Amino acid sequence: MRFADPWVLLLLAAIPILFVLSRRWRGRAGVGFSSTAVLDGVPRSGWLRFRLALPWLRALALAAFVVALARPQWGVEATRIFTKGIAIVMVVDVSSSMGALDLKIDDETANRLEVVKTTFRDFVMGNGEQLNGRKDDLIGMVTFARFADSLSPLTLDHEALLALLDGVNIVSLSEEDGTAIGDAIVMGLDTVRNATDANQVMILLTDGSNNSGDTDPRAAAQVAAALGVKIYTIGAGSKGWAMMPVRARDGGMELRSTQVFIDDYTLETIATLTGGQYFRATDAEALREIYAEIDRLEKTANVAESYQRYIEGFPVFLFIGLALLLAEVALANTRLRTVP
Numbered sequence: 069m070r071f072a073d074p075w076v077l078l079l080l081a082a083i084p085i086l087f088v089l090s091r092r093w094r095g096r097a098g099v100g101f102s103s104t105a106v107l108d109g110v111p112r113s114g115w116l117r118f119r120l121a122l123p124w125l126r127a128l129a130l131a132a133f134v135v136a137l138a139r140p141q142w143g144v145e146a147t148r149i150f151t152k153g154i155a156i157v158m159v160v161d162v163s164s165s166m167g168a169l170d171l172k173i174d175d176e177t178a179n180r181l182e183v184v185k186t187t188f189r190d191f192v193m194g195n196g197e198q199l200n201g202r203k204d205d206l207i208g209m210v211t212f213a214r215f216a217d218s219l220s221p222l223t224l225d226h227e228a229l230l231a232l233l234d235g236v237n238i239v240s241l242s243e244e245d246g247t248a249i250g251d252a253i254v255m256g257l258d259t260v261r262n263a264t265d266a267n268q269v270m271i272l273l274t275d276g277s278n279n280s281g282d283t284d285p286r287a288a289a290q291v292a293a294a295l296g297v298k299i300y301t302i303g304a305g306s307k308g309w310a311m312m313p314v315r316a317r318d319g320g321m322e323l324r325s326t327q328v329f330i331d332d333y334t335l336e337t338i339a340t341l342t343g344g345q346y347f348r349a350t351d352a353e354a355l356r357e358i359y360a361e362i363d364r365l366e367k368t369a370n371v372a373e374s375y376q377r378y379i380e381g382f383p384v385f386l387f388i389g390l391a392l393l394l395a396e397v398a399l400a401n402t403r404l405r406t407v408p
Contacts, residue, residue, distance in 0.1 A: 214246030248281025
């Protein structure tokens with residue numbers, strides 16, 4: 069609760085003064101008697117004791133009127149207005165190689181995709197440490213393997229976006245496996261193209277090299293540069309050999325040491341052509357640091373201050389004051405009336 073005119077509350081200090089002056093004025097009026105000793109032994113009734121509380125009803129009524137004049141207000145809705153920020157599309161590789169077990173989360177081995185999902189959540193929502201979150205930015209997501217798919221359009225509903233992210237899995241069919249980086253960039257550009265009033269940024273995360281699709285990654289990067297879309301590329305995973313789930317002869321899955329390769333040259337070229345940067349991530353902490361660096365490089369601009377809609381509370385205190393005043397007047401002129 070807040071007061072629109074808090075200075076009015078200074079009038080509360082005058083109520084005790086009025087209370088004292090009122091009692092002194094009342095003490096000067098009365099009917100003279102030679103002696104009231106005969107009444108000394110008469111017990112006081114409950115009503116007589118309550119009669120002594122009547123002045124307090126008027127004092128409380130005045131206090132309620134003063135509070136009403138100060139216009140108490142209650143906030144009922146926090147609102148944030150997005151005017152011009154950053155449009156970010158996350159483009160994530162979900163090919164079979166993202167199942168390699170060569171990264172860690174909090175000292176526990178995890179596959180590459182799980183690390184990417186965990187750290188991307190921190191990037192979007194913040195983790196209270198090096199990442200502050202991107203609550204004012206439009207964020208969308210594209211996943212890709214042999215084919216690129218739009219997981220989510222640009223949205224400020226980040227909870228819904230991350231709920232969709234939780235359901236992302238590595239492709240399970242061999243005919244869907246592959247790494248179509250060029251096609252993924254094109255799909256990412258299609259996702260951000262409507263955000264004409266915002267700076268447009270793409271974060272491309274992969275652990276391999278382009279081996280599928282119809283679009284050359286460099287050509288796609290040139291299109292992005294022409295459209296003013298900056299691409300940050302991230303190579304996730306180790307080089308050389310890594311334990312990876314592969315399909316066994318019996319149709320099941322088994323872990324097998326497999327040679328892995330990340331095309332650093334192509335990823336760096338994509339970033340350079342668009343004015344972005346290329347990063348390598350070998351564990352979850354390194355990936356968080358990369359996101360923190362992107363946070364520093366891509367500051368949200370022109371986001372209006374959050375405000376809160378308020379409702380007026382003075383009618384409540386006005387009603388309380390009137391009720392107390394009417395009660396005091398009614399009692400003083402009926403059951404608790406005195407002469408004079």
